[in-house]
Amino acid sequence: MNLPRAFDIVGDIAVVNVEPDLEAAMAQKVMEQNKRVKVVVNKIGKTGGVERIQRVKVVAGEGRTETLHKENGCRFKLDLNRVFFTPRLSSERLRIAEQVGERETVVDMFSGVGPFSILIAKRRPKSEVYAVDVNEDAVSYLKDNIRLNKVDNVIALWGDVSDVCEKLGKVADRVIMNLPEGSGEFLGVVGKIAKRGCVVHFYCFLSDDELFDAGVEIIRKVFPKAKVLNKVVCGERAPGIHRVCIDFNVG
Numbered sequence: 001m002n003l004p005r006a007f008d009i010v011g012d013i014a015v016v017n018v019e020p021d022l023e024a025a026m027a028q029k030v031m032e033q034n035k036r037v038k039v040v041v042n043k044i045g046k047t048g049g050v051e052r053i054q055r056v057k058v059v060a061g062e063g064r065t066e067t068l069h070k071e072n073g074c075r076f077k078l079d080l081n082r083v084f085f086t087p088r089l090s091s092e093r094l095r096i097a098e099q100v101g102e103r104e105t106v107v108d109m110f111s112g113v114g115p116f117s118i119l120i121a122k123r124r125p126k127s128e129v130y131a132v133d134v135n136e137d138a139v140s141y142l143k144d145n146i147r148l149n150k151v152d153n154v155i156a157l158w159g160d161v162s163d164v165c166e167k168l169g170k171v172a173d174r175v176i177m178n179l180p181e182g183s184g185e186f187l188g189v190v191g192k193i194a195k196r197g198c199v200v201h202f203y204c205f206l207s208d209d210e211l212f213d214a215g216v217e218i219i220r221k222v223f224p225k226a227k228v229l230n231k232v233v234c235g236e237r238a239p240g241i242h243r244v245c246i247d248f249n250v251g
């Protein structure tokens, strides 16, 4: 039987993406070859909704979708059916965290369970990180993860980032916009919270022929004086569709 080789591991859960008739064989192979895997789940449909959740169903092992994932020296409790999470951004998160200065104020606009925010807070204990998400479950896990990682410089805020940022004022030295399907819609919000010289990490999806001009164009519509600092491809959504981060200074 021809089984796919690729799958993700989140905590002790293997996340596979196979047709239902291959589920059982795939789960058996994964569990035999990965002794730390206690649950195998299969993806159902596509990542969807404002909360960007990829629904899964348990096909083998313990009947749960909650786990504890370790990444970059941090621990993240999460439920795959209640929040967005991908382990594939681990090195991208480190790339961003390595740029943060000692006493910066960072706004993580789409924080999820906190993988950017908590890593930054841990590496830079004198920084202040506002972590915002519209998914109440994600914010609840974020609060758990703040305690789990013993950081006291992350402020978890539940709500639509447009409303939450309205109340923050001009606080941000750095903004993380990890909502690649819609970050462009929220660049106006960045204008309300950005201090002079603020650095923004803007994520979007671009096709081969759009790299990277189409992303820079979206940014320049809102920040005509934006100075692009770096452009990286940090993953693939589908063949030929890239997850991109453009780092820029608002000017």
Ligand SMILES: C[S@@+](CC[C@H](N)C(=O)[O-])C[C@H]1O[C@@H](n2cnc3c(N)ncnc32)[C@H](O)[C@@H]1O
Pocket: 050, 051, 052, 084, 085, 086, 089, 109, 110, 111, 112, 113, 114, 115, 116, 132, 133, 134, 135, 138, 159, 160, 161, 162, 178, 179, 180
């Ligand atoms: C692609 S996920 C990124 C999560 C996290 N940064 C990570 O790396 O795991 C995007 C997140 O943005 C949140 N979101 C979507 N629209 C939002 C909005 N208008 N305001 C606040 N959060 C929003 C979703 O609930 C989701 O958790």
